[in-house]
Amino acid sequence: MSNGLQEVTEYSFSKKSDERFKELEKKFPEKNSLVLWALHLVQEDIGYVPEVAMEYVAQKTGVSKSWVSGVVTFYSMYNKKPVGKYHLQVCHNVSCWLNGSDKLEEAIKRKLNIEHGETTNDGKFTFSHVECLASCGTSPVVQVNNDYHEKMTPEKLEELIDELKQK
Amino acid sequence: MADLEKRILLQDVGKPNSHSIDVYEESGGYTALKKILIEDNKKWTPGAIIEEVKASNLRGRGGAGFPTGLKWSFIPKDSPKPKYLICNADEGEPGTFKDRVLLEDTPHGFIEGMIIAGIALDSKQGYIYIRGEFYKPWERVEQAIKEAYEKGYLGDNIFGTQHSFHLATYRGAGAYICGEETALIESIEGKRGHPRLKPPFPAVEGLYKCPTVVNNVETYAAVPHIINNGAKWYSSLSVGSEKSGGTKLFSISGHVNNPGVFEVPLGLPMIDIIEKVCGGIKNGNKLKAVIPGGSSTPILTAEEASKAIMDYEGMAAVGTFLGSGAVIVLDETTDMVELAYRVAYFYEHESCGQCTPCREGTKWVKDIMKRFKDGIGQENDLDTLCDFSQYMANGATVCPFGDAVMMAVVPIVQKFRSEFEARIDNSEDVQHKVSAAG
Ligand SMILES: Cc1cc2nc3c(=O)[nH]c(=O)nc-3n(C[C@H](O)[C@H](O)[C@H](O)COP(=O)(O)O)c2cc1C
Numbered sequence: 288m289s290n291g292l293q294e295v296t297e298y299s300f301s302k303k304s305d306e307r308f309k310e311l312e313k314k315f316p317e318k319n320s321l322v323l324w325a326l327h328l329v330q331e332d333i334g335y336v337p338e339v340a341m342e343y344v345a346q347k348t349g350v351s352k353s354w355v356s357g358v359v360t361f362y363s364m365y366n367k368k369p370v371g372k373y374h375l376q377v378c379h380n381v382s383c384w385l386n387g388s389d390k391l392e393e394a395i396k397r398k399l400n401i402e403h404g405e406t407t408n409d410g411k412f413t414f415s416h417v418e419c420l421a422s423c424g425t426s427p428v429v430q431v432n433n434d435y436h437e438k439m440t441p442e443k444l445e446e447l448i449d450e451l452k453q454k
Numbered sequence: 455m456a457d458l459e460k461r462i463l464l465q466d467v468g469k470p471n472s473h474s475i476d477v478y479e480e481s482g483g484y485t486a487l488k489k490i491l492i493e494d495n496k497k498w499t500p501g502a503i504i505e506e507v508k509a510s511n512l513r514g515r516g517g518a519g520f521p522t523g524l525k526w527s528f529i530p531k532d533s534p535k536p537k538y539l540i541c542n543a544d545e546g547e548p549g550t551f552k553d554r555v556l557l558e559d560t561p562h563g564f565i566e567g568m569i570i571a572g573i574a575l576d577s578k579q580g581y582i583y584i585r586g587e588f589y590k591p592w593e594r595v596e597q598a599i600k601e602a603y604e605k606g607y608l609g610d611n612i613f614g615t616q617h618s619f620h621l622a623t624y625r626g627a628g629a630y631i632c633g634e635e636t637a638l639i640e641s642i643e644g645k646r647g648h649p650r651l652k653p654p655f656p657a658v659e660g661l662y663k664c665p666t667v668v669n670n671v672e673t674y675a676a677v678p679h680i681i682n683n684g685a686k687w688y689s690s691l692s693v694g695s696e697k698s699g700g701t702k703l704f705s706i707s708g709h710v711n712n713p714g715v716f717e718v719p720l721g722l723p724m725i726d727i728i729e730k731v732c733g734g735i736k737n738g739n740k741l742k743a744v745i746p747g748g749s750s751t752p753i754l755t756a757e758e759a760s761k762a763i764m765d766y767e768g769m770a771a772v773g774t775f776l777g778s779g780a781v782i783v784l785d786e787t788t789d790m791v792e793l794a795y796r797v798a799y800f801y802e803h804e805s806c807g808q809c810t811p812c813r814e815g816t817k818w819v820k821d822i823m824k825r826f827k828d829g830i831g832q833e834n835d836l837d838t839l840c841d842f843s844q845y846m847a848n849g850a851t852v853c854p855f856g857d858a859v860m861m862a863v864v865p866i867v868q869k870f871r872s873e874f875e876a877r878i879d880n881s882e883d884v885q886h887k888v889s890a891a892g
């Protein structure tokens with residue numbers, strides 16, 4: 288791929304994910320409840336859900352592969368293709384917009400030269416705009432992987448990006 | 455400023471380690487559960503718990519405002535099937551951020567509420583459905599569940615009684631529609647979040663085809679306080695209508711000096727909340743409009759907002775809803791066309807796609823709003839938009855999402871029509887521009 292991200296062609300749970308999955312199995316009377324969980328684990332392992340992982344999850348949870356791919360395509364958090372190491376997600380819903388989220392989107396486009404849905408060539412950053420993250424009182428907000436960065440300003444965001452570049 | 459606040463569910467928020475079980479117990483946490491199971495166990499039969507919740511006038515805090523005790527009474531008592539409790543922590547309605555505070559800063563309150571509900575409804579298993587983006591809140595809830603198991607508040611034979619209750623979390627994965635209770639149930643079953651046709655209602659056939667109660671985080675969090683202090687105390691906390699009992703968490707955002715989550719008695723004037731609790735409008739600007747209960751509730755003009763009372767009946771009186779209590783305050787600088795576009799964009803993005811009128815209609819609504827945003831609106835567009843209601847709302851779709859779209863967008867256009875009319879392009883080549891814009 289042009290942006291330097293590797294496609295995954297073989298997959299099984301990491302040791303950690305396998306243990307988590309076994310724990311989770313005890314909590315639900317029906318195995319199909321584990322589909323979403325298993326996909327979260329896949330994503331923790333490799334950052335997105337490739338075809339091979341869908342097959343793997345189907346087999347682990349006893350549902351068809353089309354069930355799994357239906358789920359993957361329905362929920363926005365499951366990445367259908369590899370994403371950058373840092374996924375910058377800017378909320379552009381009402382309250383964030385009122386508090387200047389447009390300027391955050393511009394800062395990312397300017398600094399990283401990527402549009403919504405794109406990844407930088409070095410595979411480090413992906414940018415998406417997303418819907419309300421329930422952080423409207425401390426808006427605008429940018430979610431980077433699992434973390435919320437609240438009351439963001441373009442300056443703070445650029446600093447954050449510089450910091451992440453060093454990592 | 456703080457006088458109007460009445461912190462009951464939020465009593466611990468702001469204390470160091472407010473999320474820990476120690477802090478919760480220090481302020482009386484889990485005493486309601488002890489009363490029910492040990493100290494006053496003769497009085498607190500399952501039926502008595504349900505009656506107390508009914509008498510408290512607690513209404514569902516997730517958006518629809520359905521009386522909680524009444525909902526609980528729909529669970530069949532003689533069903534041989536297991537009964538499930540679900541806590542709806544999907545919090546996706548734009549403008550809403552109050553459940554996040556409960557999950558992150560004081561999770562034991564709603565956990566105790568769920569255990570009590572479990573006893574009342576003879577349920578042995580509860581699930582907390584947390585939106586996928588809430589990673590830290592989810593970790594906090596997991597930790598809280600662990601603590602409650604360690605203390606023996608969760609598990610088999612709680613305090614040596616015959617009551618058992620287990621609790622586990624479920625993480626969503628980014629879909630607003632999964633906040634709708636039947637879509638949420640589908641999601642816990644590992645499927646796409648497509649709402650189900652009702653009836654059967656979840657109380658009869660919900661999770662795994664078993665009787666199920668779904669309540670919002672805040673609803674469960676009120677329950678221990680009702681048991682501890684009585685239904686009368688709780689219902690009289692509110693200052694407005696009899697039918698709206700208790701306090702309510704409001705998520706207030708937008709153009710106010712002091713945004714945030716505030717717990718106040720139901721029934722206060724909206725204007726007092728904006729002026730006194732939130733420190734008024736930023737930069738000394740004038741109020742233009744308020745979205746009172748999350749993006750799905752009809753917008754109010756400043757004039758309407760000045761008369762509005764913040765409870766279920768008060769909101770109905772001005773033609774809107776209390777919803778989830780998400781108040782978005784808009785000042786005079788707000789571009790209403792852009793607002794309508796943002797709202798329409800959201801609904802188009804989040805339509806689950808199951809019903810044709812909603813899937814196609816949300817796209818049309820967004821496309822029309824985009825034309826106005828781009829200054830190439832058409833003379834008949836606004837009337838066409840208002841006509842969509844008959845196809846998308848009032849039962850045309852499986853769930854109320856279609857209604858929500860129209861309630862969100864149409865009143866913005868109706869109440870601020872001149873701003874839209876100013877973006878109509880009457881030039882001869884407008885059709886070209888429209889086609890070019892796609
Ligand atoms: C499109 C849609 C989204 C919803 N989102 C939520 C939500 O995020 N959280 C919530 O508690 N209820 C939500 N609801 C309401 C639920 O369907 C349900 O009424 C509620 O969880 C019941 O709990 P309560 O009676 O305690 O309010 C939503 C409803 C619809 C139609």
Ligand code: FES
Pocket residue numbers: 378379380381382383384418419420421422423426427428548549550
């Ligand atoms: S609008 Fe951005 S977090 Fe709610």
